Amino acid sequence: MTAHTSMGLDNRKMAFWAFIGSECLLFGSLISTYLVYKGKSIVGPYPPEILNIPFTSVSTFDLLMSSLMMVLALAAVQRGDMKWGKIWLFSTALLGLVFLGGQVIEFTDFVHKGLTIGTNLFGCTFFVLTGTHGAHVTVGVLWLLTLWVRALQGKLGPANAMTVEITGLYWHFVDVVWIVIFTVVYLIQ
Amino acid sequence: MSEARGLTSWLTTTDHKRIGLLYFWTALAFFLIGGIEALFIRVQLAQPNGQVVSAETYNQLFTMHGTTMIFLALMPLGASFFNYMVPLQIGARDVAFPRLNAFSYWVFLFGGLLLNASWFVGPLFHAGMLNVAPDGGWFGYANLTERQYSPGPNIDFWVLGLQILGISSLAAGFNFIVTILNMRAPGMKMMRLPAFTWMTLVTQFLIITAFPVITVGLAFLMFDRFFGTHFYVREAGATPILWQHLFWLFGHPEVYILILPAMGVVSDVLPTFSRKPLFGYPVVVYSGILIGLMSWGVWSHHMFAVGLGPIADSVFAATTMLIAVPTGVKIFNWIATLWGGDIRGTTALHFAVGFIAMFIIGGLSGVTHASPPADLQQTDTYYVVAHIHYVFFGGTIFGLFAGVYYWWPKMTGRLLDETLGKVHFWLQFIGMNLAFFPMHLIGLLGMPRRVYTYAPELGVGTLNLVSTIGAFLIALSILIFLVNLWRSRTHGQPAPNDPWGGATLEWSVSSPPPVYNFSVIPTVTNRLPRWSTERHGPMRDPPAVPPEPIHVPGGSWWPMVAALGLPVLALAPLTQTLWVAFVGAALLIAGVYAWAFQPFEV
Amino acid sequence: MPRYRLWLLTVALWVAGCGGPFPQTTLEPRSDFGSVIDQLFTGIFWWAAGVFLVVETLLVITLIRFRHREGRPAPKPTHGHTLMEIAWTLAPAAILVFVAVPTVRTIFATAGEAPADALKVDVIGHQWWWEFRYRELGLVTANELHVPLGRAVQLSITSADVIHAFWAPPLGGKRDAIPGHVNRIAFRADRVGVYDGQCAEFCGASHANMRLRVVVDSDSGFGRWATVQLAGPAAPAAGTLAERGKAVFARSACIGCHTIQGVSPGVIGPNLTHVGSRATIASGLFPNDSAHLASWIADAPALKPGSLMTRMKPPLKDDDIAALVAYLASLK
Known part of the structure; x- marks a missing residue:
């Protein structure tokens, strides 16, 4: 399908790099706002009282592992090994789902402890930042599951390696963004 | 291979x-709406204590005038030319993602309709007609736009409409970046791209980097208004200044998003009609890139009265003044292009030269408020209104009209009438100077902007009347333009491939071009392929009949279906109905999936 | 007055027909703050005018000289000229140095610093009126700012609701009034007089109606004014209409929003303790006479769209309002 291109890079891949550049600005703005408003809340709960670093570290590890699965999935599809391709694609999606589950548990816990999106500036910036990231993970999971179903139907093969590669780009990007968020929000308090 | 006809073929076109034509007509319609809003504004201000419209209506009028002109008229008029001309200029058969392109258009159309629907849907919100249009200014400063101070649905329309329009611009941005970088004909190196295509590329990079920032700013405002967050609420420890930073971080690149395409048009029109290559082509290109880069470092010059401190003010004053250097370089190169040429005074050339003449004034008044202390007297007055209209009207609109007169024959196969065109030009030129020049004085004499009325004691009644007369002259000139467009359908001379003797590839194909653009993809060997210079002769135009069959992709409904999901999604918060959100999401998701799995070979 | 301003004003006067006086002009500064800005602008204006003339002339000459003529040989295809590019990059940069240096100097000179003995006034923007609090003097007034001639004045500007901007053009530049943020401007007025100004940042329905006046008094005049303002409110004589008005005031919604020292504590609207001493009402919109006062009390939103002060008639009747007007007018 890939026709000749002037830069020798697949059109979709190039578009995706541009998209990722754009997304960097999006998350950059969200993270900057979080930093600008850090310590400006005038009522609690404040971050140290509420953030559960061990729990989120596990989530982070889970997401990192999902990136590894993604790498394996792409490698499998590229070499035409669709059996493992399916397994790794599904694992990636599954780990993404686990991460989302973790986020649901975390958010519920925060709400029970009195931190909602409207409680204070920490709540505003925290929920909008991590929520936006969670929405990205959700899109990624849907995307991965779609590829997995296509693979089950036998409609995904080495010819579609580029599609999987782009999915991987997205997934790794979302993962990297999480590393930044985890560092900025959880580790540096 | 013949072109499909009928309504369906337009609704599904890729x-x-x-x-490009859809963008053109839609943007023109919004341009007229924005112009009518401007006329109401000018009638109200024609004399002190004007009684034509109420304060509330006036605030909606100036908000919608600014929002409409920027997001629904000027940007999409530029997009119309990106669409039509960029693939032709680079020797491609289409853009990189034809269906994404259709999606951009439909999202733009639906977003524009949603914004403008606000004029008429007051009764649905237990208010009168003309009561719920956005009324917080095109800059929507928080905290005035918070629910506490703007309880009605007015600002909701604005926030949701702009979010939707942002998606359109972003999608188009990715599309054109890839198109320009990746779809060039063999031999069309980057430094052989026509200047218009180059400026389009810079514009797209600005769009994909600037729009995420306003998206975030608008999302915060949306959350504040609908979900009880406090991003701009002082009482919660936040500051409304955050909005200004986010808005102008987007807003200043946006200024260049609006002006760079016009600069590109001028850089293409001048060489054609002076029969000389663009003087200092690489310098013009690099200065365009430089302007794009620098536009990221000047946003706070919109905020000199905010009180950021003398050091920040000094830094932003310096960066702002620096941007005058690449801009000046462009102007000198344009004049040098004309110098020594054989200048044919076509309407397109009139508008291109009008651009230079007026943009100089806008640029120079810009330097006067790049100086923060001077700006403390000028900002938020009519002086700045004068400045932005010299830039956007004298600049962008003149540049885009140059593009219309230049490319209309290519787009429709008919030439516009040159006499009517020149009448249009001179009326518009005189009209705009009458309308906007007195505003410099009105501002210096102390009239703030965004006021629905002013006291007779201010002493600016006559100047305002003159300005209003100018506005009506502009309106008359636009009427003549419309007549010209209409007449050309039946009375316009049929256009040959190349009515002007242009150097670039779009002139090598028929007018309008066949659906596949190029019967044979041209191979480019230099920057002025259709001209002969001391270094080379002209290229041979592609044959009229393709030597082998060319596959033309069919249309698709899915981009429109997916696009329709967005305004439906926006209706959910507006009407506070959850199921509407599900319908919108379903449309969007169904559209995207059907689109992704639809067989579509480019 | 520099010559260019005479020229500008002449054009303005000519165009304006009746023309002038221009009470909000930025071109006739009446303070040190206004003057330094004006000098800076004058300098930049001349540079801009020079560049304008040179470039536009060049453009016109080019157009005339190289317009199409029959039989003109094909133009020489020049592609560029490095030296010229360098020249017209450096020339604007050099001019900008002449703009930037005085700019930075003036930025620091107008940063709002004032000597310790400056008269300090807190300026608070409200939708849609101005509150002025004289910290040292302990007095509060609205919409009409009195300052003494020749003495340094420092305004600390903020807002009670949305963003406004305090601007009295003859006395200098504007600064935004931002909730939760204080901006300072400092000036020394150099001529006695009454100067008009108004809010310069769009702040909602009645942004256009948020005007203000700055009264520059002689030193002794300012002292007399301050003495009057510091005194308690005038007590209406028994049996007068004004006394009835006081009673109406005390039993009406007025007290919820307005302060009259010793009578009511409201802080949402302007302090009315000495409202009779002000020349205008409704934030500089109308002269302070009984007719305007009466129609203002009866239906403020009709005169000032969006006004937070609601219609008072009903519940008040015409004779109540007449009494109120008499009372307020007596509060000199």
Whole structure:
């Protein structure tokens, strides 16, 4: 399908790099706002009282592992090994789902402890930042599951390696963004 | 291979030329709406204590005038030319993602309709007609735009409409970046791209980097208004200044998003009609890139009265003044292009030269408020209104009209009438100077902007009347323009491939071009392929009949279906109905999936 | 007055027909703050005018000289000229140095610093009126700012609701009034007089109606004014209409929003303790006479769209309002 291109890079891949550049600005703005408003809340709960670093570290590890699965999935599809391709694609999606589950548990816990999106500036910036990231993970999971179903139907093969590669780009990007968020929000308090 | 006809073929089109025309007509319609809003504003201000419209209506009028002109008229008029001309200029058969291109258009159309629907849907919100249009200014400063101070649905329309329009611009941005970088004909190196295509590329990079920032700013405002967050609420420890930073971080690149395409048009029109290559082509290109880069470092010059401190003010004053250097370089190169040429005074050339003449004034008044202390007297007065209209009207609109007169024959196969065109030009030129020049004085004499009325004691009644007369002259000139467009359908001379003797590839194909653009993809060997210079002769135009069959992709409904999901989604918060959100999401998701799995070979 | 301003004003006067006086002009500064800005602008204006003339002339000459003529040989295809590019990059940069240096100097000179003995006034923007609090003097007034001639004045500007901007053009530049943020401007007025100004940042329905006046008094005049303002409110004589008005005031919604020292504590609207001493009402919109006062009390939103002060008639009747007007007018 890939026709000749002037830069020798697949059109979709190039578009995706541009998209990722754009997304960097999006998350950059969200993270900057979080930093600008850090310590400006005038009522609690404040971050140290509420953030559960061990729990989120596990989530982070889970997401990192999902990136590894993604790498394996792409490698499998590229070499035409669709059996493992399916397994790794599904694992990636599954780990993404686990991460989302973790986020649901975390958010519920925060709400029970009195931190909602409207409680204070920490709540505003925290929920909008991590929520936006969670929405990205959700899109990624849907995307991965779609590829997995296509693979089950036998409609995904080495010819579609580029599609999987782009999915991987997205997934790794979302993962990297999480590393930044985890560092900025959880580790540096 | 013949072109499909009928309504369906337009609704499902993925042909960049048709999408370009759709953009053109839609943007023109919004331009007229924005112009009518401007006329109401000018009638109200024609004399002190004007009684034509109420304060509330006036605030909606100036908000919608600014929002409409920027997001619904000027940007999409530029997009119309990106769509139609960029693939032709780079020797491609279409853009990189034809269906994404259709999606951009439909999202733009639906977003624009949603914004403008606000004029008429007051009764649905237990208010009168003309009561719920956005009324917080095109800059929507928080905290005035918070629910506490703007309880009605007015600002909701604005926030949701702009979010939707942002998606359109972003999608188009990715599309054109890839198109320009990746779809060039063999031999069309980057430094052989026509200047218009180059400026389009810079513009797209600005769009994909600037729009995420306003998206975030608008999302915060949306959350504040609908979900009880406090991003701009002082009482919660936040500051409304955050909005200004986010808005102008987007807003200043946006200024260049609006002006760079016009600069590109001028850089293409001048060489054609002076029969000389663009003087200092690489310098013009690099200065365009430089302007784009620098536009990221000047946003706080919109905020000199905010009180950021003398050091920040000094830094932003310096960066702002620096941007005058690449801009000046462009102007000198344009004049040098004309110098020694054989200048044919076509209407397109009139508008291109009008651009230079007026943009100089806008640029120079810009330097006067790049100086923060001077700006403390000028900002938020009519002086700045004068400045932005010299830039956007004298600049962008003149540049885009140059493009219309230049490319209309290519787009429709008919020439516009040159006499009517020149009448249009001179009326518009005189009209705009009458309308906007007195505003410099009105501002210096102390009249703030965004006021629905002013006291007779201010002493600016006559100047305002003159300005209003100018506005009506502009309106008359636009009427003549419309007549010219209409007449050309039946009375316009049929256009040959190349009515002007242009150097670039779009002139090597028929007018309008066949659906596949090029019967044979041209191979480019230099920057002025259709001209002969001391270094080379002209290229041979592609044959009229393709030597072998060319596959033309069919249309698709799915981009429109997916696009329709967005305004439906926006209706959910507006009407506070959850199921509407599900319908919108379903449309969007169904559209995207059907689109992704639809067989579609480019 | 520099010559260019005479020229500008002449054009303005000519165009304006009746023309002038221009009470909000930025071109006739009446303070040190206004003057330094004006000098800076004058300098930049001349540079800009020079560049304008040179470039536009060049453009016109080019157009005339190289317009199409029959039989003109094909133009020489020049592509560029490095030296010229360098020249017209450096020339604007050099001019900008002449703009930037005085700019930075003036930025620091107008940063709002004032000597310790400056008269300090807190300026608070409200939708849609101005509150002025004289910290040292302990007095509060609205919409009409009195300052003494020749003495340094420092305004600390903020807002009670949305963003406004305090601007009295003859006395200098504007600064935004931002909730939760204080901006300072400092000036020394150099001529006695009454100067008009108004809010310069769009702040909602009645942004256009948020005007203000700055009264520059002689030193002794300012002292007399301050003495009057510091005194308690005038007590209406028994049996007068004004006394009835006081009673109406005390039993009406007025007290919820307005302060009259010793009578009511409201802080949402302007302090009315000495409202009779002000020349205008409704934030500089109308002269302070009984007719305007009466129609203002009866239906403020009709005169000032969006006004937070609601219609008072009903519940008040015409004779109540007449009494109120008499009372307020007596509060000199």
